[in-house]
Amino acid sequence: MKKVYQVEKDNYEDAGKASTDIKRTLKTLGIERKVLKAVAIACYEAEINIVIHSDGGTVTFEIDDDDGLIRLSFDDIGPGIEDLELAQTPGYSTASPKARSLGFGAGMGLVNMKSVASSFDIRSSKEGTHIYMTFQ
Amino acid sequence: MKPVIHFLGENCKSCIKCVKSCPTEAISIINGKVIIDDTQCINCHVCVQVCDQKQLKIREVNLDEAFKQHAYNIALIPTSILSDFQEFDELKELVHAIKAFHFDEVVQYSDIEGMLYQQALKDSRQSDHVMLTSFCPTINRLIKQEYPTLIDHLLPYDYPVEIAARRLREKYKGQDIGIFSLCECVGKLTLAKEPLGKMDSQIDYALSISRMFPHFNKRKGHGKENIAINRDGVKSNVGDLFGNHQLSIMSVEGLPQIRTVLDLIEFDQLKHIRLLALYHCYQGCIGGYYLWNNPFEGHFRIESMLDQCQAPIAQLQYSEYYKKRHVNEQKQTFKDRMAWFNKVNAILETLPQFDCGSCGFANCRGLATRIASGEVDDSLCRVKRR
Numbered sequence: 001m002k003k004v005y006q007v008e009k010d011n012y013e014d015a016g017k018a019s020t021d022i023k024r025t026l027k028t029l030g031i032e033r034k035v036l037k038a039v040a041i042a043c044y045e046a047e048i049n050i051v052i053h054s055d056g057g058t059v060t061f062e063i064d065d066d067d068g069l070i071r072l073s074f075d076d077i078g079p080g081i082e083d084l085e086l087a088q089t090p091g092y093s094t095a096s097p098k099a100r101s102l103g104f105g106a107g108m109g110l111v112n113m114k115s116v117a118s119s120f121d122i123r124s125s126k127e128g129t130h131i132y133m134t135f136q
Numbered sequence: 137m138k139p140v141i142h143f144l145g146e147n148c149k150s151c152i153k154c155v156k157s158c159p160t161e162a163i164s165i166i167n168g169k170v171i172i173d174d175t176q177c178i179n180c181h182v183c184v185q186v187c188d189q190k191q192l193k194i195r196e197v198n199l200d201e202a203f204k205q206h207a208y209n210i211a212l213i214p215t216s217i218l219s220d221f222q223e224f225d226e227l228k229e230l231v232h233a234i235k236a237f238h239f240d241e242v243v244q245y246s247d248i249e250g251m252l253y254q255q256a257l258k259d260s261r262q263s264d265h266v267m268l269t270s271f272c273p274t275i276n277r278l279i280k281q282e283y284p285t286l287i288d289h290l291l292p293y294d295y296p297v298e299i300a301a302r303r304l305r306e307k308y309k310g311q312d313i314g315i316f317s318l319c320e321c322v323g324k325l326t327l328a329k330e331p332l333g334k335m336d337s338q339i340d341y342a343l344s345i346s347r348m349f350p351h352f353n354k355r356k357g358h359g360k361e362n363i364a365i366n367r368d369g370v371k372s373n374v375g376d377l378f379g380n381h382q383l384s385i386m387s388v389e390g391l392p393q394i395r396t397v398l399d400l401i402e403f404d405q406l407k408h409i410r411l412l413a414l415y416h417c418y419q420g421c422i423g424g425y426y427l428w429n430n431p432f433e434g435h436f437r438i439e440s441m442l443d444q445c446q447a448p449i450a451q452l453q454y455s456e457y458y459k460k461r462h463v464n465e466q467k468q469t470f471k472d473r474m475a476w477f478n479k480v481n482a483i484l485e486t487l488p489q490f491d492c493g494s495c496g497f498a499n500c501r502g503l504a505t506r507i508a509s510g511e512v513d514d515s516l517c518r519v520k521r522r
Binding site for chain 2: 001016019020023027028029030041044063065066067068
């Protein structure tokens with residue numbers, strides 16, 4: 001099964017809707033609690049990142065019909081992350097004052113994703129950022 | 137356990153108000169009959185309130201029979217009842233009246249609630265994530281069914297009323313006692329052997345306190361009897377009084393708000409709150425369906441009586457209040473569940489997805505699920521037939 005969600009730049013009202021829907025689907029499927037928790041945390045962080053930092057993008061959710069492997073990809077259209085290594089340092093954040101005032105952008109996003117996902121891959125250029133995670 | 141709400145049937149118009157009002161999509165109407173799925177119902181009784189024809193009823197104990205069963209009858213009365221009174225002495229009158237009506241003893245358990253309130257403050261301080269209190273049976277059911285990842289956040293305490301009953305069993309060991317829990321809400325009715333069949337409960341009968349009021353009122357005004365209430369026990373029953381912003385302790389009331397906050401916890405976003413008290417009813421237990429007065433004045437009144445609630449908290453051992461929380465186990469394999477999910481989705485694609493409910497199911501997914509199981513076919517869909 002595969003589902004693609006559009007995520008808009010700076011749309012804080014709808015931020016988190018894709019994650020909420022993915023979480024609901026996984027609950028309907030009776031996914032194990034530990035996996036469900038990990039997906040919820042990572043997916044929400046990554047979705048919010050697209051809203052705050054990018055010019056918009058998509059969340060793609062896939063679940064393997066046979067073995068239940070969950071794949072999440074987050075693809076946005078720029079402006080990209082300048083220093084990937086720095087961005088993965090705990091506490092480092094480039095979030096705008098507006099985002100921070102709404103409680104986002106604590107600088108733990110990528111760190112948290114990496115720690116809960118079974119596999120984590122990130123690529124970034126000026127054209128956009130792509131995060132690919134799996135959960136099992 | 138038996139379902140809390142049952143369908144009478146004679147005058148049902150199949151208006152689907154109950155179907156659409158149910159927050160957990162537990163209700164469907166098939167062939168003019170309202171069916172409540174007990175595995176999904178959380179006993180919030182919204183359906184009972186929206187039914188104009190009064191065709192949904194909450195199961196009740198046969199009182200006359202119940203009183204004949206035991207040599208010595210004990211009434212457990214809820215702390216939230218205090219919100220129905222203007223002054224503390226009215227509670228003392230009530231206790232006297234309850235004893236004039238078939239009960240040999242009246243027991244109050246705010247001392248246990250107070251102890252667990254303090255224990256919750258203590259335990260949440262030692263936890264690295266937000267903890268949830270667990271005094272509302274309806275909300276506990278919601279969490280178990282819809283938020284299984286949050287079961288570890290629920291404080292592992294038994295219900296105060298159950299602990300109180302267990303203590304009475306020990307006190308009257310070997311004697312024939314009947315324990316009656318007079319309830320302020322529908323959720324609490326589930327915590328007893330009768331009428332719903334929770335056979336591992338120490339409480340024999342649970343009944344709505346509003347049903348008892350006529351009996352008690354007739355006998356009021358002839359005397360008073362002392363009863364001790366604990367202040368923290370009162371606080372644990374009232375939404376606003378539970379909170380303490382300095383300690384980052386908050387309360388949330390009502391299902392939509394509770395769902396929002398539980399979603400945030402699942403996303404690991406609620407980082408500055410240590411302890412959350414969750415109540416299905418507005419203003420907490422004082423908003424219980426069976427309390428006569430409104431919770432607005434009730435809150436005002438109960439707060440004004442706090443100074444008279446000076447009883448000490450109960451001394452409880454860990455083993456007396458601890459209760460392990462169970463997680464619902466999956467019976468099917470993942471592959472089977474996925475195949476079922478895909479089958480339902482394929483049927484759903486053929487339906488209009490207006491979620492109008494006129495087929496008798498809460499939404500198109502509900503109908504698709506029943507088509508998939510072979511119970512009904514898509515001729516029930518009025519939009520498709522049009």
